[in-house]
Amino acid sequence: MTLRLRCHPGIGPRVEGEALVAEDDFSARYDLDRLAGTFSRPGHKLAGLSYVDRVLVLNTAKGGVASAWMLREMTERGLAPKAILFNAANTILAQGAAFAGMALCDRFEDGDITRLIATGDHVIVDPPVGLVTVLERAAER
Amino acid sequence: MKLNDEEKAMLAGETGEPRRWAVEHMMEVGRMFDAADFVPVAQAHMMADTESLGEAGVAFLEGLAAHPETERRVAVPMLTDPRGVDLSHYRPLGQTEEMADLERRTIAACTALGILMTDSCVTYQTIMPPVRGEHVAYGDTGVVIYCNSVLGARSNFEGGPSALAAGLTGRTPRYGLHLDRNRRATRRFIVSERPEGLTDWGVLGGLIGRLCGSYWEVPVLEGIEGAPTSDEMKHFGAAMASFGSTPLFHIAGVTPEAPDLESVCDGPPPEPVEIGREDLEGLRGNFGASGDEVDVVVFAAPQLSHVEMARVADLLEDCHVHERTALIVCTSPTVAADCERLGIVGRIEAAGAVVLRGTCFYNQYAREIGEANGWTRLLSNSVKIVNILGGYGYRPALASMEDCVTAAVTGRVP
Structure with a gap:
């Protein structure tokens, strides 16, 4: 069954992809091996997993300002997520998404986005409208 | 966002492509955070280490630097955060010529843009500390949290592209920490034991950052009697920003916007959370040394x-x-x-x-x-x-x- 999740209008283009979800926070600097395209921070719940072409669903952004440059670099090398969804973005990730042309949304009306979407769900992210649509649940396949 | 005539001209490209890009970029970010307009900034500070920039970022800077001088020069004093390569000592570290070349290209581009290459994340201790109430656009979370909290300046965390956009135009979208309402305390902590030494101040900052856990939470501390040193505040703030993406704190009786608790609270103060030795040891334990050899x-x-x-x-x-x-x-x-x-x-x-x-x-x-x-x-x-x-x-x-x-x-x- 299709699930429609309203959020604040976000940044970047409409994209479609498979979700990768954790209740953890996110920093491109702290958490990623950007050359391998994987989460590298040992304590992160997504450690060892590839984020390439996935719709990342995480709690909030943490740490430093480097992510703003890094999202574009990751995008140009073809080793980037398609979109990032947060409960609450910080300024850096919003700026980085704008610079990279990456889809990013936050502030969902129905609550904790890391609980509303599950890893493997197929979703459409529409930042200009402020809408994320879950087309197909991984659990229902 | 409401634009004045000068900003409309920049957006129309009348003052060159770099400033057109800058206004367009900042408007996209400003809309995300419901900014009503722009606010003039007195300084900008940009993180532009080559590890973060990569080839894509360096090429972007070079693209801006290729425009005529009147179009590419920054409009307000603009400083840089630490670099990725110390060109006087990189081979012994195992850094490559490729890394050094990327660094040289970045320096050349930034210099052409009129940026002062201070290469520092302690500009508030060494270059030009901002004044209370001054709107600025700083990169480096440690710089931002110190200048917001200890000096009473007003800055969001500005990633490299947005800091550069602010430098090129002399303004930034008016959202986040530029607004009074986002500088009020949302979390309250009572510290029962004053940290001793830089590391302990960092541990306390890290703990509070972790407990706040969001850019949009503002902690106020009670129980700190007397002013910490500049270096203690530096480690405290840097750790808090690192763990929590926290851009502002208040210490009642110490920091300028908090002569007392009530001054930073709207209505009744938030419920207090007490922080004692055990809490600090809990965070420290995550990074416990083992007695092993050290590389x-x-x-x-x-x-x-x-x-x-x-x-x-x-x-x-x-x-x-x-x-x-x-x-x-x-x-x-x-x-x-x-x-x-x-x-x-x-x-x-x-x-x-x-x-x-x-x-x-x-x-x-x-x-x-x-x-x-x-x-x-x-x-x-x-x-x-x-x-x-x-x-x-x-x-x-x-x-x-x-x-x-x-x-x-x-x-x-x-």
């Missing part, structure tokens, strides 16, 4: 002040760094120049340590230099750096400056 000891994040440099030199007096251990000290070019004149750099280097100028360990290809030198077991007194480097293939541990120096000299965690 590299790092003093950085933030760059060292004159006072910290002098203390490191004193601790290394009549000592020599162990043959299988490296000791790296990162400071700003400004501090380094002064400390060379004062003989402090000479004393540190005579003990076998390396002083890097204008870099900071974690943003100078930490993964690659770790692999090149076989460094995994890292010790530092910086809570921020041990928080970051776990994702870079290190096994970081935390210790006081004194214990770090002992570890560097003996090759083992004391």
Whole structure:
């Protein structure tokens, strides 16, 4: 069954992809091996997993300002997520998404986005409208 | 967003492509955060280390730098955060010519844009501290949190592209910490034990950052009697920003916007959370040293002040760094120049340590230099750096400056 999740209008283009979800926070600097395209921070719940072409669903952004440059670099090398969804973005990730042309949304009306979407769900992210649509649940396949 | 005539002209490209891009970029970000308009800024400060920039970022800077001088020069004083390569000392670290070339290209582009290459994350201690109420656009979370909290300036965390956009136009979208309503306390902590030493201040900052856990929470602390030092505030803020993406704190009776608790609260103060020794030990335990051998000891994040440099030199007096251990000290070019004149750099280097100028360990290809030198077991007194480097293939541990120096000299965690 299709699930429609309203959020604040976000940044970047409409994209479609498979979700990768954790209740953890996110920093491109702290958490990623950007050359391998994987989460590298040992304590992160997504450690060892590839984020390439996935719709990342995480709690909030943490740490430093480097992510703003890094999202574009990751995008140009073809080793980037398609979109990032947060409960609450910080300024850096919003700026980085704008610079990279990456889809990013936050502030969902129905609550904790890391609980509303599950890893493997197929979703459409529409930042200009402020809408994320879950087309197909991984659990229902 | 409402634009004035000058901003409309910039958006229309009448003042050149760099400023057109800058206004367009900032409007996209401003809309995300419901900014009503722009606010003029007095300074900008940009993180532009080459590890973050990559080829894509460097090429972007070069593209801007290729425009005519009247179109590309920044409109307000603009400084830089630490660089990715100290060009006077990169081969010994295992950094490559490719990295150095990227660095040289970045410096050339930034210089053409009229940016002052201060290469510092302690500009508030060394270059030009902002004034209370001054709107600025700073990169580096440590700079932002210190200037917002300790000095009462007004800045969001500005990533490199947005800081550059602010520098090119002399303005930034009016959202976040530029607005009074987002500077009010949302969390309240009562500290029962005053931290002693830089590392303990970092531990307290890290803990509060973790508890706040969002850019949009503003903690106020009670229980801190008397002003901490600038270096203590530096480590406290840097760790808080690192753990929590927190851009502002208040300390009742200490920081300028909080002469007392009520001054930073709208209505009744938030419910207090008490922080005691056990809480601090809990965070410290995540970075416990094991007694094993140490590959590299790092003093950085933030760059060292004159006072910290002098203390490191004193601790290394009549000592020599162990043959299988490296000791790296990162400071700003400004501090380094002064400390060379004062003989402090000479004393540190005579003990076998390396002083890097204008870099900071974690943003100078930490993964690659770790692999090149076989460094995994890292010790530092910086809570921020041990928080970051776990994702870079290190096994970081935390210790006081004194214990770090002992570890560097003996090759083992004391």
